[in-house]
Amino acid sequence: MELVAGCYEQVLFGFSVHPEPNASGDHQQKWTPVADFTHHAHTASLSAVAANSRFVVTGSKDETIHIYDMKKKIDHGALVHHNGTITCLKFHGNRHLISGAEDGLICVWDAKKWECLKSIKAHKTWNLVEGRSAFIKNIKQNAHIVEWSPRGEKYVVVILNKIDVYHLDTAAVSGTITNEKRVSSVTFLSILFFFSQESVLAVAGDEEVVRFFDTDSLMCLCEFKAHENSSEASAPESRVKDMFSFEILEHHVIVTASSDGFIKMWKLAQDKKVPPSLLCEVNTNARLTCLGVWLDSVTDTKESLPPAAEPSAVSKEQPKGSKKESGDAVQEEARKSKPNTKKRGLTGVSEKPTKGSGPVAAKKRKVGEILEKKRKKKKIRVMQ
Secondary structure, eight states: EEEEEEETSSEEEEEEEEEOOOOOOSSSOOOOEEEEEOOOOSSSSEEEEOSSEEHHHHEEESSSSEETTTTTTTTEEEEESSSSEEEEEETTTTTTTEEETTTTTEEEOOOOEEEEEEEEETTTOOTTTTBBBBOOOOOOOOEEEEEEOSSSSSEEETTEEEEEETTTTTEEEEEEEEEEEEEEEEEEEOOTTTTTTTOEEEESSSSSEEEEETTTTOOOEEEEEOOOOOOSSSSSOOOOEEEEEEEEEEEEEEEEETTTTTEEEEEESSSTTTTTTEEEEOOOSSSSSEEEEEEETTOGGGOOOOOSSSOOOOOOOOOOOOSSTOOOOOOOOHHEEEEEEEETTTOOOOOOOOOOOOOHHHHHHHHHHHHHHHHHHHHHHHHH
């Protein structure tokens, strides 16, 4: 497991975390984060991080998306399709990456070939199959966070310090949660952990406190001080900038990253009203802005979208006025390290035709079709 965090100082940090053998025989297992790498690829502050089972991607105010191969620990190149700060990155399984930016575009990427499969004007087109609007909801104010529950039964919309809870079956607001300060991050806690429910939402704001809310009752279940303010009078207040919740080795964990430079990993209690306990922490000495967790145990079996290797079903049109090529990689080191890599992408995917494709196979199929037609005609004559 790797904790990855980006910062205002343009650096990506990686910390390897594994539980140590419990020699004392008690129930308290020690977790220790070990510095694994730092990488300075962007030319502006980092704004988003996402991970699948192979790669970590980072977005920045420099308008680029950088790709890191976590298996080989190398920079895999960069994507330069957007014309604006990258605001969000999400993997869907291991085959697709979705990116959003201040240019108003949502891009769907093939995470194997690193090609832009679809470029969508935000809030104009949402249905990727039919290319039309699938659902519109007027929220009347500008929202800066939208988060879906794990099973997709509800979603929350964050506007400043208020969180509106929507249920998909009614498409209406079922209630509003009010945080004390502007909300900076939200994440639903494990549905398996809380008796197959998906109602518990972790909320962090422009403060050092994290709160757990029940999105059904709208009640605050508990709160805890996740980070500390500096004792120096000139130092800014500690603000929790990002959170990530997951399960590993029978542990139900939430990770927090703060502007104070600390990344902390917490173990959730069985009783959701009890604050979590600290598993480990590490100080990056940087102003953290975004957080991700790379779990190498994730497999492709959870992939639900069909393979993206059917170019006829997607459009690769670029927005008018775009100065950048879709899916182009700008990282020269990645190209030089693989001189035989094809121009299709950074992964060096073989261009060899698969069985049943190509001109020879097509010719055989055509001959077969002609013979089959002749055979059917001959059969008809005999019957007559």
